[in-house]
Amino acid sequence: MLDHLTFDQLSEEQKYDHFMDRINRDEKIEADDWMPDDYRIALIRLISMHGISEIMGALPEKEWVPKAPTLHRKLAIMAKVQDEMGHGQLLLRVAEDLMKPLGKNRDNIMSDLFTKRLKFHNVFHMASPTWGDAAIIAWLVDGAAIMSQTMMLDTSYGPYGRALKRICQEESFHAKHGESLVLSLAEGTDRQKQMLQDALNRWWDALLMFFGPKSKQETGHTNVDKNIKYKLRTKTNEQLRQEFFTKYIPKIELIGLKVPDKTVRFDEESNTWHYQDPDWNEFKQIVSGNGPKSDDRIRLRQSSYENTEWVREALGHVKTAVV
Template sequence: MNEKVSSQQITDDGQYQRFIERIQAGEKIEADDWMPEEYRKTLIKLISMHGISEIMGALPEKEWVPKAPTLRRKLGIMAKVQDEMGHGQLLLRVAEDLMKPYGKNRENIMEDLFSGDLKFHNVFHMEAPTWGDAGLIGWLVDGAAIISQTNMLDASYGPYARALKRICAEEVFHAQHGESIIMALAEGTPEQRAMIQDSINRWWDALLMFFGPSDASTTGTSKQDITIKYGIRTKTNEELRQDFFTKYIPRMLSLGLKLPDDTMYFDTDQQKWIYQQPDWSQFKEIIKNNGPKSKDRLRLRKISYETNEWVRDALSKEIS
């Protein structure tokens, strides 16, 4: 018995070493390739969360489709919502392939969402009460997403990397859409400029939290270390947050906007932005679905899923 266990261990170790060598050589891992359980489970969690976040992220903007100020703006935000839903469907298909060895599929992903086992991004638990919020989501939230996702364009898992190329290309248009709204408001009345500032003030902590905590001591996890180890991404949470600051803080200031953090500055010696940390205990509450709009958005998603069950049934019968 001991010899058999030892032989299996040698085989697994050999496969793992070859797997790591492939990643280090820049090769892409495909759905049917051998992969360690840690890698597969990390990808399932990451891609499922990303896909669900694309779908849940369309909900705050969907609220503004009937309320957008002009027909042109209605068409723009409607197209953006449609794109986000498409991104979600694409990513959930990628996740499904990884889940096949466990006998699971997209239905299980949705069940995990409704049970609270699968999280969606902290920013999409927030309220969007003004047109300024609609612009800010496109300008800064999608801008943060581009920074995060382009960091994974060369991810070791081929299907995810290929999906991200299409998604990032469309996200650039989304960011331009948001920036267009912000610029129009910034050039408008004092009330419209105040609307932008109010949105930034309310969203500031959520934007800081977008990239996750700097280290495992904040939440007790080390997901960033695992994703970097396996070549899924290359930068840490804090490096991505610093990239966001470098790109967007000058743009905010050029519009005459004030940073919600009075202590924030760029340290030329350390070559990084110094800022006040958000309340990470609040972050943990939000991702437990205790955010301002968590329950409402989950309820809306569940109603939609149950109402359209007949479509899924019809399609599955057609395919079979």
């Protein structure tokens, strides 16, 4: 054990060792604790992208909020998109506390989004032209998100873990909402079924991309490994993608939909799903902000932010609390 009186006098190297000891003992790191820059940067990168993805993720579904077909659906999708904004709130708070020592706050997160320095998940760059898309997003995009979020529940960073716990509790409602939307269309008219199948076809590649490329062998990408070393996450992209197939492909087929990949099959021997890889160059293009709806969505977010600048400016100046 460390003599507490000397912590501040430790060398950077000793602090780092002490920090890694804590990680290896599964202790939780808190916002004000000493942490290596490498860890802080990895967290900021992961959590600000996660947070802003929730905020940007509200937009493709928002399209369907006023248009939702019944009173019940109008209420439910409003609640669901509201939750996404709420998840963005939780995650951005976590990211903002990490960025504070670097002199940054929410305004910087927004301007980084507008200049495309801050990236968001590939799925939220895609168009959602029909109600069928709203259903597929709620069922499968959320299903994929639930898997990756659940995997990180035990993350070494305490505030992130607490945010994820709140998020995962609400996601169980989202999962039901998504299933309910999809089942209604799958039970419906030929037109409704077709609408659902078309949406699945549109979303399949984006869903595979959602988990990210395989691993460093293929890409030279090291973020995932770093995230595992720091116990921010416990599974690789490919492990999650395989779990996704196992959970959803049988259900997709059960309700009469076709997976739009003729090569997809489960190999009993290797206990893995074989599938057609999506175009990973396209993935890079999309997450760099060059997807089909990237510019529209960023513009929508930016113009609404600028339109309400006067409000933040005004309330920043309310000095005495009005009773």
